[in-house]
Amino acid sequence: MARERTYRTEAIVLKRTDFGEADRLLTLFSKDLGKISAIAKGARKPQSRKTGHVELFMRSKFFIAKGRNLDIITQAEMIDPHAPLREDLIRVSHASYAVELLNRFTVEEDPHPQIYDLLDDTLSRYSETDELNLVTRYYELRLLSLTGFQPRLYHCVTCGEEIQEQDQFFSSDLGGILCPDCRHADPRAVAVSATAVKVMRYLQTRHWDAVKHLHLRKETQDELEQTMHRYILHMLERELKSVDFLHQVQNNKL
Secondary structure (H helix, E strand, O other), X not given: OOOOOEEEEEEEEEEEEEEOOOEEEEEEEEOOOXXXXXXXXXXXXXXXXXXXXXXXXXXXXXXXEOOOOOEEEEEEEEXXXXXXXXXXXXXXXXXXXXXXHHHHHOOEOOOOHHHHHHHHHHHHHHHHOOOHHHHHHHHHHHHHHHOOOOOEOOEOOOOOOEOOOOOEEEEOOOOEEEOHHHHHHOOOOEEEOHXXXXXXXXXXXXXXXXXXXXXXXXXXXXXXXXXXXXXXHHHHOOOOHHHHHHHHHHHHHO
16 A cells, blocks of 8 residues: 555554664555554653553554655654553463564554554553453454454364264364264364353354353363364464463463
């Protein structure tokens, strides 16, 4: 999308990197422009007006000038700091995973307002609830749907028969559930319980207002996490740095 020499946009900070002596290179997910990169000059100086408006996870209004190589942030006004995410390590680790996942599944300058709203809502949920794993599983399945990678959970990916309420197999290679009769179609498919399939379907199709009342047993939470991790890893063909950090934090909390 062509842009004017100066423009404004609402965006969430996905990533920041030190740039030069006092600047920061920001990766932003904009409500109307998609993923963009821009330099926040002087942002590392304590007296800078931008400091405190360009932190990770913040939703801010940005005024940006078109540059020869990189666009330059001339002004930033914070809208929602998502402050609790910087006060608790376990919340930070989940939020870091959410923004890295979005960063991997999106490309530059591809607007997607639904993904923007999903991320903003997810960061708010991380700030407000203690059911962080549930928020993350819901976010994963919704993001996969919005980016075209929704796993098929209602019919066998090989024979097309409707999945019955019994233990099945999940194939990352084929993109969904295999019925027991088609298990041979993917030797790498892993067993998945009927309960896990039922929960994934619920997360995939229900609004958060209904989902937030779920209380899952730890073994179900663990099974969902492992199933989603295998599938996402297969889709991205690479590990996510934030996953190790999240696991380390969770283990230290036990």
